[in-house]
Amino acid sequence: MKIYESATAPNARRVRIFLHEKSIENIEYVQMDIQGGENLTKAFKQKNPLAKIPILELDDGTIISESVAICRYFEEKNQETPLLGSGAFEKAIIEQWQRRIELSLLMPTGMCFQHSTGYFKDRMNVVPEWGKECGNNVKKFLAFLDTHLAGSEYIAGDSFSIADITALISIDFNRVNNIKIEDNQENLKRWYAAVSSRPSAKA
Amino acid sequence: MKIYESATAPNARRVRIFLHEKSIENIEYVQMDIQGGENLTKAFKQKNPLAKIPILELDDGTIISESVAICRYFEEKNQETPLLGSGAFEKAIIEQWQRRIELSLLMPTGMCFQHSTGYFKDRMNVVPEWGKECGNNVKKFLAFLDTHLAGSEYIAGDSFSIADITALISIDFNRVNNIKIEDNQENLKRWYAAVSSRPSAKA
Numbered sequence: 001m002k003i004y005e006s007a008t009a010p011n012a013r014r015v016r017i018f019l020h021e022k023s024i025e026n027i028e029y030v031q032m033d034i035q036g037g038e039n040l041t042k043a044f045k046q047k048n049p050l051a052k053i054p055i056l057e058l059d060d061g062t063i064i065s066e067s068v069a070i071c072r073y074f075e076e077k078n079q080e081t082p083l084l085g086s087g088a089f090e091k092a093i094i095e096q097w098q099r100r101i102e103l104s105l106l107m108p109t110g111m112c113f114q115h116s117t118g119y120f121k122d123r124m125n126v127v128p129e130w131g132k133e134c135g136n137n138v139k140k141f142l143a144f145l146d147t148h149l150a151g152s153e154y155i156a157g158d159s160f161s162i163a164d165i166t167a168l169i170s171i172d173f174n175r176v177n178n179i180k181i182e183d184n185q186e187n188l189k190r191w192y193a194a195v196s197s198r199p200s201a202k203a
Numbered sequence: 204m205k206i207y208e209s210a211t212a213p214n215a216r217r218v219r220i221f222l223h224e225k226s227i228e229n230i231e232y233v234q235m236d237i238q239g240g241e242n243l244t245k246a247f248k249q250k251n252p253l254a255k256i257p258i259l260e261l262d263d264g265t266i267i268s269e270s271v272a273i274c275r276y277f278e279e280k281n282q283e284t285p286l287l288g289s290g291a292f293e294k295a296i297i298e299q300w301q302r303r304i305e306l307s308l309l310m311p312t313g314m315c316f317q318h319s320t321g322y323f324k325d326r327m328n329v330v331p332e333w334g335k336e337c338g339n340n341v342k343k344f345l346a347f348l349d350t351h352l353a354g355s356e357y358i359a360g361d362s363f364s365i366a367d368i369t370a371l372i373s374i375d376f377n378r379v380n381n382i383k384i385e386d387n388q389e390n391l392k393r394w395y396a397a398v399s400s401r402p403s404a405k406a
Contacts (some may be wrong), residue, residue, distance in 0.1 A: 006220070050303060062292075069299035076291035088279035089265075096272035100253060107310070130333040144252070 002028045005054040010169040012054040012068040020200035095162035097156040104141045106170040108134035149187035205231045208257040213372040214270040215257040223403035299364035300359040307344045309373040311337035352390035
């Protein structure tokens with residue numbers, strides 16, 4: 001199996017951390033030059049018509065796109081150390097938190113970067129006012145998350161889950177937006193110290 | 204069980220269609236006045252601190268927020284007529300399409316509405332240029348979807364899935380953005396006629 005990715009892209013890091021947590025190692029990683037547009041070639045669009053990374057190529061050539069879909073594939077194949085939950089209620093609560101983190105933290109993080117820096121201005125319209133608004137929304141959500149973590153060891157409860165991975169990659173990527181956990185966000189700092197010291201965080 | 208929702212909200216309709224497809228009927232629906240801010244009260248924020256609908260309240264008072272998390276709860280409870288797939292590969296492909304539809308169609312649909320009309324301008328900053336950009340991105344994605352549906356009966360393959368539900372609620376909600384399926388998008392028209400004539404579409 002091969003994963004086409006870019007080492008610095010947050011969604012690609014999400015898959016690497018997920019696979020490290022599940023001790024899945026038999027993967028070849030193929031690096032793509034995204035800023036250079038290697039994902040925009042005809043050859044790559046035959047693998048993923050939306051031209052996004054990461055993608056998983058199975059040994060028979062079949063492709064699975066979208067980072068969370070790749071995670072789900074491996075979760076279903078290998079149900080030890082579940083990161084998407086066990087049982088209907090726990091799966092739902094992890095999905096709830098995963099979506100909150102995705103929609104209110106990861107998405108505005110990415111849009112803040114794209115619309116503030118113009119990094120992909122050759123392939124999208126940049127709206128700087130929107131980039132600024134997204135940055136403010138990221139800061140508001142981090143304050144909410146700090147409050148939430150006062151009563152919860154991990155984001156979705158007592159166990160480490162994909163929601164923690166999505167929050168970690170989002171917070172770390174915010175270095176490009178110059179947004180950091182505030183000194184007085186003690187709960188978020190405690191959580192961040194715990195998840196970022198797991199061996200998987202280096203993946 | 205109770206679902207707090209708003210009859211016209213696309214995410215609420217997604218849950219109603221999902222439950223109709225799975226023949227789950229023992230739910231009480233509680234209507235909320237979202238534009239009037241009924242979701243912003245202290246009482247509702249105790250149920251969902253992010254103040255969003257729909258939410259599911261179980262009989263013991265426990266809350267599950269986020270429409271897709273509610274769908275997953277019922278999918279895991281009732282695995283007949285799966286709408287999130289069976290087996291690792293099918294689950295991954297449905298998740299892949301579900302995410303493509305969510306991120307490239309439903310999200311820009313909602314942001315186009317909010318940033319073009321100022322419907323929620325009492326509780327968010329409106330960026331009209333971003334609303335316009337989102338509308339253009341919706342149109343581009345509908346063209347992509349038309350091409351995709353030339354080779355696929357439903358969005359994620361041969362079977363109706365949550366990806367079809369998410370696409371249907373997105374396309375129908377685009378009436379507020381004055382964006383419609385184009386006359387020459389024959390594949391999208393064929394798919395839309397099929398999914399919108401299912402009894403669940405009236406839910």
